[in-house]
Amino acid sequence: MAKAKGKDAAKQAEKKARKAGKQEKKSSQKEKKQSKKTKEDDSDAEDADLDAILAEYQKQQEQFLKVTETLSDPPTPRSSATLVASPSNNSELFLFGGEYYNGALASFYSDLYIYKINQDTWRKVTSPNSPLPRSGHAMCQGGNAGGLYVFGGEFSSPKQGTFYHYNDCWRLEPSTREWTKLEGKGGPPARSGHRMTYFKNYIVLFGGFQDTSQQTRYLQDVWLYDTQKFSWHEPKLPPASMRPDARSSFSLLPHESGAVLYGGYSRVKVSTSAAKASKGGKLGSRVTMKPVVHQDTWYLRISPPAAEAPAGTLPTVRWERRKRPVNAPNPARAGATMAHHKGRGICFGGVHDVEESEEGIDSEFFNQLFAYNIDRNRFFALSLRRPRTSGKKVGGAGAERGKRGRGRADEEELLRNLALIEGKGSTDIEIPDADQVAETGDGDEVSEKVEKPVSWEMPHPRFNGQLAVQDDTLYIQGGIFEKGEREYTFDEMWAIDLGKLDGCKEVFRREIDDWQGSEDEESDDDEEDEGSEDEEDDEEGEPSTPATSVDPRDDHAPAPAQSAEAAEPVEEDAPAVVDKLPHPRPFESLRDFFARTSNDWQDDVLEWMKYQRDIEHSSVKDLRKKAFERAERKWWDCREEVQALEDEQEAAGISEVVALDQRGGGAGGEGGAGRRR
Numbered sequence: 001m002a003k004a005k006g007k008d009a010a011k012q013a014e015k016k017a018r019k020a021g022k023q024e025k026k027s028s029q030k031e032k033k034q035s036k037k038t039k040e041d042d043s044d045a046e047d048a049d050l051d052a053i054l055a056e057y058q059k060q061q062e063q064f065l066k067v068t069e070t071l072s073d074p075p076t077p078r079s080s081a082t083l084v085a086s087p088s089n090n091s092e093l094f095l096f097g098g099e100y101y102n103g104a105l106a107s108f109y110s111d112l113y114i115y116k117i118n119q120d121t122w123r124k125v126t127s128p129n130s131p132l133p134r135s136g137h138a139m140c141q142g143g144n145a146g147g148l149y150v151f152g153g154e155f156s157s158p159k160q161g162t163f164y165h166y167n168d169c170w171r172l173e174p175s176t177r178e179w180t181k182l183e184g185k186g187g188p189p190a191r192s193g194h195r196m197t198y199f200k201n202y203i204v205l206f207g208g209f210q211d212t213s214q215q216t217r218y219l220q221d222v223w224l225y226d227t228q229k230f231s232w233h234e235p236k237l238p239p240a241s242m243r244p245d246a247r248s249s250f251s252l253l254p255h256e257s258g259a260v261l262y263g264g265y266s267r268v269k270v271s272t273s274a275a276k277a278s279k280g281g282k283l284g285s286r287v288t289m290k291p292v293v294h295q296d297t298w299y300l301r302i303s304p305p306a307a308e309a310p311a312g313t314l315p316t317v318r319w320e321r322r323k324r325p326v327n328a329p330n331p332a333r334a335g336a337t338m339a340h341h342k343g344r345g346i347c348f349g350g351v352h353d354v355e356e357s358e359e360g361i362d363s364e365f366f367n368q369l370f371a372y373n374i375d376r377n378r379f380f381a382l383s384l385r386r387p388r389t390s391g392k393k394v395g396g397a398g399a400e401r402g403k404r405g406r407g408r409a410d411e412e413e414l415l416r417n418l419a420l421i422e423g424k425g426s427t428d429i430e431i432p433d434a435d436q437v438a439e440t441g442d443g444d445e446v447s448e449k450v451e452k453p454v455s456w457e458m459p460h461p462r463f464n465g466q467l468a469v470q471d472d473t474l475y476i477q478g479g480i481f482e483k484g485e486r487e488y489t490f491d492e493m494w495a496i497d498l499g500k501l502d503g504c505k506e507v508f509r510r511e512i513d514d515w516q517g518s519e520d521e522e523s524d525d526d527e528e529d530e531g532s533e534d535e536e537d538d539e540e541g542e543p544s545t546p547a548t549s550v551d552p553r554d555d556h557a558p559a560p561a562q563s564a565e566a567a568e569p570v571e572e573d574a575p576a577v578v579d580k581l582p583h584p585r586p587f588e589s590l591r592d593f594f595a596r597t598s599n600d601w602q603d604d605v606l607e608w609m610k611y612q613r614d615i616e617h618s619s620v621k622d623l624r625k626k627a628f629e630r631a632e633r634k635w636w637d638c639r640e641e642v643q644a645l646e647d648e649q650e651a652a653g654i655s656e657v658v659a660l661d662q663r664g665g666g667a668g669g670e671g672g673a674g675r676r677r
């Protein structure tokens with residue numbers, strides 16, 4: 001018995017010694033790797049002359065004599081780019097800039113790509129005058145001024161030893177593809193990671209960060225750019241007023257009263273206690289940088305100067321903190337990008353970092369899709385919907401109209417005709433046959449449709465994907481996923497119809513196979529995952545496509561661990577006002593909804609116009625156009641609740657709801673009596 005115990009003790013000692021040797025070897029490798037990286041960074045910092053590199057880019061641009069647009073393959077993989085819908089053509093998307101890191105070198109781009117939706121083609125634009133290569137910049141539509149605006153961003157040497165932040169502002173004319181640099185004094189300081197949106201004739205800019213070799217400084221300043229006077233100014237906030245904490249990578253959405261801010265990311269200094277290595281064992285404190293994922297929501301109220309105000313009067317702004325959104329994504333996540341769509345934000349992806357361990361940070365990535373209703377301050381989870389199969393084959397146009405999405409073609413025709421009202425000078429809406437419509441608004445012919453692969457699962461989990469909504473369709477381009485030491489930049493684009501949610505269409509997708517991480521990283525992985533060959537194979541290959549992500553959380557899910565700022569008391573929103581306006585019905589298209597309720601919306605517009613100064617200049621066509629805009633916003637505002645009712649009714653065998661006053665025979669007819677049994 002004693003002999004067996006001695007043998008076990010010897011085995012344990014041998015195991016501990018082997019483990020200690022392994023840890024020592026691993027530590028030595030990490031030190032060697034860190035020393036090598038430091039030398040590379042030092043060499044990079046000494047050798048890389050950013051001014052010379054940027055001057056060379058500028059010289060290459062000047063070789064182009066005019067703006068040219070050529071047919072191209074889809075853009076090369078990139079992250080921290082901007083994808084924006086064209087404000088003047090509902091069949092175009094603009095992709096600008098970005099960077100790509102392959103594990104060894106970082107590349108920055110100044111490419112401008114245009115995706116022609118109706119033709120399913122990409123165009124590359126070259127110009128003698130365009131912004132220099134950058135990533136982390138902000139780009140938004142110009143609101144009443146039209147065009148697209150770009151500010152800031154960053155550029156680095158190939159080995160990322162030195163950084164450069166921009167503080168230049170540009171305007172892109174979508175129709176001519178021409179860039180114009182907006183010169184002016186007193187603009188915002190250089191930055192990246194900030195966000196911009198529009199409000200009437202103003203461009204609104206907030207936040208971001210400045211990265212130096214010593215530290216990263218997050219910003220919380222607000223700037224307005226007047227697109228009519230071509231000038232920046234930093235509005236003065238009321239004394240002792242509340243304001244959002246400094247941050248980057250947040251969402252900034254346009255609103256009729258200004259802008260709405262949600263979320264973001266920053267790192268703050270935190271003092272932590274640590275035991276000193278002394279005999280007394282006294283506690284000391286050290287300062288560390290702690291990551292914070294913000295979950296707060298703010299209104300930025302903007303009050304333009306009154307018409308009778310003296311010339312040069314500037315708009316006033318103030319921040320108003322809202323209560324925490326209902327049913328917000330849980331757990332809190334960074335890098336969840338959001339695109340604006342008719343009174344709501346469409347949010348996708350993100351990453352949640354778990355507590356740091358000796359091996360690094362464990363991260364959970366997401367591919368959930370949410371709609372954030374701005375006015376109601378509430379998130380709704382969106383999921384893809386497979387078509388319901390029925391054992392009975394039903395034909396005819398009437399049966400087709402009974403399905404969800406049956407009015408899609410009618411809605412598009414209605415929208416096109418409303419856009420043509422002003423040109424025709426008539427308020428009567430005439431719906432042409434779909435076959436007669438062969439061109440888009442800018443004369444681009446619709447190419448023959450090519451069937452694209454459709455997936456019934458959301459795209460692979462990621463963070464910092466580029467999002468844009470055009471013609472009620474969400475486009476997801478790029479994004480980043482991390483596994484171990486490897487960083488994947490997705491080379492793909494997906495499209496999701498927000499009205500139907502009938503699958504995720506693959507616009508393009510290419511393989512990821514050019515990671516060039518150092519051999520030391522691979523050897524570290526081998527040491528850590530020794531004895532697990534399957535995990536090593538996954539480490540070297542592409543990320544596998546999982547099922548539809550994490551189970552959705554309900555309203556009563558436990559709240560995640562929150563930062564100190566999230567624990568502060570939150571101001572409540574004003575009491576909700578009873579909505580007496582008409583609501584859409586299940587299976588009712590936007591066209592049918594407006595046809596049924598147009599008089600109510602016109603009355604609502606007339607009531608609102610009583611308080612407007614230019615009521616005498618408004619025409620009947622303006623009245624009808626504004627009425628449709630309000631009806632359309634209401635239709636999308638209630639979309640999630642209506643779809644839930646549609647699912648319940650379809651599960652019960654109901655495919656269409658018809659009002660009695662719309663049926664033949666009226667409420668007192670035979671059909672009405674028969675339904676009561």
